[in-house]
Amino acid sequence: MKISSLAIGCCLLGLLSTPAFASTDPPAPSPAAEDAAAQVLTATTKGNAALKGKRFYIAEYRVLFEVGGRVTASTRAAYFGGRDYGATRVSVNYEVPQPDVKLFQAITDRAYADFLARLEAAGLKPEPAESFVKENGAIFESTLEGSQPGALVHEDVDLGYGKRKYLVMVPTGTKMVARSFIGMGAGSIGKRIEWAPASKEGVSVGIAVNLAAQESSGGGSSMFKRGSSANASAAMEVTVAPRQLGLLQTHAHTQVIGLEAPLAVPGQFANLREAGGYDTQKDGAVQALNFLGRMAGVAGNNSKKVDMVLEVDPAALARQAGQGLAALNQAAVAGIQ
Numbered sequence: 001m002k003i004s005s006l007a008i009g010c011c012l013l014g015l016l017s018t019p020a021f022a023s024t025d026p027p028a029p030s031p032a033a034e035d036a037a038a039q040v041l042t043a044t045t046k047g048n049a050a051l052k053g054k055r056f057y058i059a060e061y062r063v064l065f066e067v068g069g070r071v072t073a074s075t076r077a078a079y080f081g082g083r084d085y086g087a088t089r090v091s092v093n094y095e096v097p098q099p100d101v102k103l104f105q106a107i108t109d110r111a112y113a114d115f116l117a118r119l120e121a122a123g124l125k126p127e128p129a130e131s132f133v134k135e136n137g138a139i140f141e142s143t144l145e146g147s148q149p150g151a152l153v154h155e156d157v158d159l160g161y162g163k164r165k166y167l168v169m170v171p172t173g174t175k176m177v178a179r180s181f182i183g184m185g186a187g188s189i190g191k192r193i194e195w196a197p198a199s200k201e202g203v204s205v206g207i208a209v210n211l212a213a214q215e216s217s218g219g220g221s222s223m224f225k226r227g228s229s230a231n232a233s234a235a236m237e238v239t240v241a242p243r244q245l246g247l248l249q250t251h252a253h254t255q256v257i258g259l260e261a262p263l264a265v266p267g268q269f270a271n272l273r274e275a276g277g278y279d280t281q282k283d284g285a286v287q288a289l290n291f292l293g294r295m296a297g298v299a300g301n302n303s304k305k306v307d308m309v310l311e312v313d314p315a316a317l318a319r320q321a322g323q324g325l326a327a328l329n330q331a332a333v334a335g336i337q
């Protein structure tokens with residue numbers, strides 16, 4: 001009887017031969033370069049937010065950088081006609097071993113400055129957050145710190161057959177709104193009722209920078225699927241941050257500017273290197289047991305685990321992330337009425 005097989009691919013140029021990228025001080029792409037990139041990288045949005053002619057402030061500008069993840073696939077054991085079809089499972093784990101918080105902070109600060117500049121160019125002028133909140137209160141209070149050296153803030157997202165782990169950043173000197181598993185919640189209903197007729201608004205912007213593409217064959221019965229496959233490869237995309245309704249979300253009227261799809265940012269910025277794992281098909285003892293099982297008409301259960309290290313090029317990461325963030329900044333501003 002043929003045993004179910006496992007297949008896994010982790011494809012990237014220079015997978016094992018390219019040395020780790022050296023850490024450097026965060027480079028500073030010119031605003032003109034990022035603006036040009038934003039014109040080339042065009043995000044398709046949906047929805048709009050009415051802010052023109054209103055008093056508003058930026059309550060938070062969150063940028064989440066992926067620093068790890070996991071992709072899984074499996075087939076469950078099946079029995080039919082007296083035959084045991086066995087089961088398979090494969091998992092790929094990857095991580096950025098030592099995230100450069102200073103680099104992520106520099107990228108976030110530049111992206112926020114770019115966002116404010118684009119608002120101003122569009123004739124929109126947010127009021128300083130501290131003075132606005134002191135005068136008017138807040139629907140959602142910005143009380144939480146972002147990641148800092150020695151005090152990292154992480155957010156984990158479950159995608160079903162994949163998981164992503166993010167490092168949460170906010171611009172220097174700012175804070176962010178607290179969230180639960182359902183997002184920001186309702187906030188202050190009293191302030192919401194007060195602000196609506198008074199043309200006052202708060203704004204939340206949230207962007208996630210994914211560093212890996214995930215692929216999985218999912219799950220199913222081994223009677224119909226003879227194997228499992230999972231894949232992780234270095235690839236950047238920018239998208240809406242988890243636990244937020246859209247790229248830009250207003251507080252009083254809950255208006256949302258969303259994305260039709262994540263925006264891919266082309267270019268090589270990292271190497272994905274295999275760093276360990278386990279494969280039952282390479283374990284002599286397990287294969288001996290599987291052989292005896294086959295002799296008795298019982299299929300073996302096979303599993304494979306691959307651990308990967310994502311080694312980033314700081315200059316390339318800063319350049320590509322800056323381009324992607326500038327493009328989403330432009331998309332958010334374009335959706336404001």
